[in-house]
Amino acid sequence: MLKVLLIDPPFPERPWDISWITQFPPKGLLYIAAALREAGIDVEVLDTKIMQFERPSLLRRSIDEICHVVREKVKRKKPEIIGLTSTTLSYSSALRIAKAAKEGYPPATVVMGGVHVSFTPEETLKNEFIDVVVRGEGETTMIELAKSLPLLNILGISFKKNGKVINNPDRENLDPIDIPVPAYDLVDMRNYAYVVLTCTRGCPYRCSFCEVPLLHNSKIRYRTVEKIQQELDLAFSLNPRLEIRLEDEFLGLDMERAERILTIIKKRNVMPFRTVTRPDGINEKLIQLLKQADCSNVYVGMESGSDEVLEFNNRGMTVKRILETANMLERNEMLFHSAFILGLPGETKETLKQTLRVAQKCCESTFSVVRKNFETLLDLMPFKLIVENSRAEFNLLAPNPGTPISKNPGKFRYRIFHRNWGLYDCNTSVGEPYDVSGEEISRFKYHALSEIQKQMSSYELPVDWWVPGYKG
Numbered sequence: 001m002l003k004v005l006l007i008d009p010p011f012p013e014r015p016w017d018i019s020w021i022t023q024f025p026p027k028g029l030l031y032i033a034a035a036l037r038e039a040g041i042d043v044e045v046l047d048t049k050i051m052q053f054e055r056p057s058l059l060r061r062s063i064d065e066i067c068h069v070v071r072e073k074v075k076r077k078k079p080e081i082i083g084l085t086s087t088t089l090s091y092s093s094a095l096r097i098a099k100a101a102k103e104g105y106p107p108a109t110v111v112m113g114g115v116h117v118s119f120t121p122e123e124t125l126k127n128e129f130i131d132v133v134v135r136g137e138g139e140t141t142m143i144e145l146a147k148s149l150p151l152l153n154i155l156g157i158s159f160k161k162n163g164k165v166i167n168n169p170d171r172e173n174l175d176p177i178d179i180p181v182p183a184y185d186l187v188d189m190r191n192y193a194y195v196v197l198t199c200t201r202g203c204p205y206r207c208s209f210c211e212v213p214l215l216h217n218s219k220i221r222y223r224t225v226e227k228i229q230q231e232l233d234l235a236f237s238l239n240p241r242l243e244i245r246l247e248d249e250f251l252g253l254d255m256e257r258a259e260r261i262l263t264i265i266k267k268r269n270v271m272p273f274r275t276v277t278r279p280d281g282i283n284e285k286l287i288q289l290l291k292q293a294d295c296s297n298v299y300v301g302m303e304s305g306s307d308e309v310l311e312f313n314n315r316g317m318t319v320k321r322i323l324e325t326a327n328m329l330e331r332n333e334m335l336f337h338s339a340f341i342l343g344l345p346g347e348t349k350e351t352l353k354q355t356l357r358v359a360q361k362c363c364e365s366t367f368s369v370v371r372k373n374f375e376t377l378l379d380l381m382p383f384k385l386i387v388e389n390s391r392a393e394f395n396l397l398a399p400n401p402g403t404p405i406s407k408n409p410g411k412f413r414y415r416i417f418h419r420n421w422g423l424y425d426c427n428t429s430v431g432e433p434y435d436v437s438g439e440e441i442s443r444f445k446y447h448a449l450s451e452i453q454k455q456m457s458s459y460e461l462p463v464d465w466w467v468p469g470y471k472g
């Protein structure tokens with residue numbers, strides 16, 4: 001049987017991101033590692049992100065240094081298969097790691113998977129250091145690669161043959177019962193602050209700016225509650241101080257299941273945790289259950305303050321519903337962080353202003369919770385985190401590969417400037433809708449942030465500390 005080394009590439013060298021992003025275990029790879037191990041395959045996981053921001057010293061290694069570490073490790077271990085993951089933003093550093101790995105052991109097969117390359121196999125395989133691209137879910141595919149099945153027989157891969165790219169047919173997604181428990185014991189969990197609990201795979205919606213539905217055939221699969229319990233047991237046995245990030249937009253779709261999951265969390269008696277939702281993914285009962293389980297903050301993807309923009313982008317959402325959700329959270333005294341995307345197709349100067357007005361209303365609601373509970377909150381978390389948990393965030397649209405906008409920009413009346421993936425950081429204009437320029441949208445982002453900052457400052461809280469861009 002072949003030896004497999006899975007590597008999580010470093011994050012682009014931006015200090016404000018590195019400090020938080022390096023606190024999450026490499027979830028996608030840990031699912032693959034679990035599947036490989038269950039199939040009896042020798043697998044090791046190397047998370048190079050944690051080398052970027054070493055704890056507790058907080059000393060940093062550059063990506064060059066990390067490439068050196070990878071090259072030497074691969075030289076020593078000689079894994080026959082090296083698997084790398086990548087999002088759009090980490091794609092360029094993943095390529096640097098692929099090069100270092102190949103230099104370390106040239107006979108190794110370098111495989112790249114993840115949300116970005118699933119939609120860019122031809123482009124990725126132009127790179128001389130990548131041999132195989134895995135599209136979509138990688139658990140079964142990687143087992144077949146490690147068992148050395150003929151490449152032509154492996155579903156869901158793309159590879160090079162005689163200078164041409166062969167795209168094998170797609171692989172069916174896993175039955176939820178077969179989704180493994182991530183192999184947290186293959187990394188040192190003491191290096192991380194969070195365990196990310198994702199209770200579903202896929203999504204039944206079709207937002208124009210998101211690739212998740214296409215990765216999962218527009219279906220949602222629910223992981224079994226037993227596996228979720230096992231996942232938490234394993235993670236907390238390795239580091240009892242972890243904070244849960246309940247990254248599940250769809251918890252409210254099945255309330256009976258939500259209650260079972262939140263009861264498991266409550267029984268653990270964890271420290272206050274944060275969760276994520278669509279505005280319509282939450283209801284009064286769910287908020288109460290979240291509070292009982294000690295959820296301290298909800299991150300809500302509001303996306304736009306314009307009904308026209310929401311509709312044009314298939315969001316399945318209205319401004320009325322967004323504001324109702326904000327009021328519901330306020331009534332129940334739950335802090336929430338509102339996330340908006342600026343520069344979506346259909347955006348105009350007017351819709352930008354509408355979005356800012358809705359963001360201000362959302363902040364009014366959440367800041368009122370802050371004011372009422374300020375002393376208790378300050379006991380619980382630093383002011384920086386109170387701000388982070390209750391402000392509005394404005395991202396610029398990054399039309400990632402695989403999203404409906406990227407596949408058909410003309411239909412969405414959108415212009416994409418370039419495919420320099422390193423700039424697809426949601427902070428840089430990489431495209432523009434027909435009716436407002438990328439430059440104007442970038443400028444508006446700073447204006448919107450400063451308006452929210454002013455709004456918060458006007459409450460005259462006894463602390464004045466605000467760093468827009470911090471993402472704790």
Ligand code: B12
Nearest residue numbers: 027028083084085087088113114115134137138247400426
């Ligand atoms: C949880 C989450 C986070 C968490 C934690 C991530 C973690 N390490 O656990 C945090 C908050 C840190 C985060 C951060 C960001 N995220 Co995020 N995140 C998610 C979320 C909600 C779930 C991820 C997850 O656990 N998926 C489940 C696993 C099983 O899926 P997976 O990782 O894709 O892995 C499977 C396959 O892709 C494949 N695979 C993956 N790697 C490999 C490697 C090999 C060798 C093989 C064979 C197969 C393979 O097999 C895996 C198992 O089936 C997704 C949305 C979603 N629903 O998927 C967004 C998502 C991944 N995030 C996204 C983004 C944009 C970001 C940020 C860039 C946001 C920002 N502007 O700061 C950052 C930076 C991410 C980075 N490292 O580059 C986008 C990525 C889009 C893209 N094209 O790149 C997504 C898809 C959301 C979206 N629709 O826009 N994120």
Ligand code: SF4
Nearest residue numbers: 203205206207210212
């Ligand atoms: S952004 Fe839209 S399409 Fe993507 S996961 Fe959320 S609801 Fe689904």
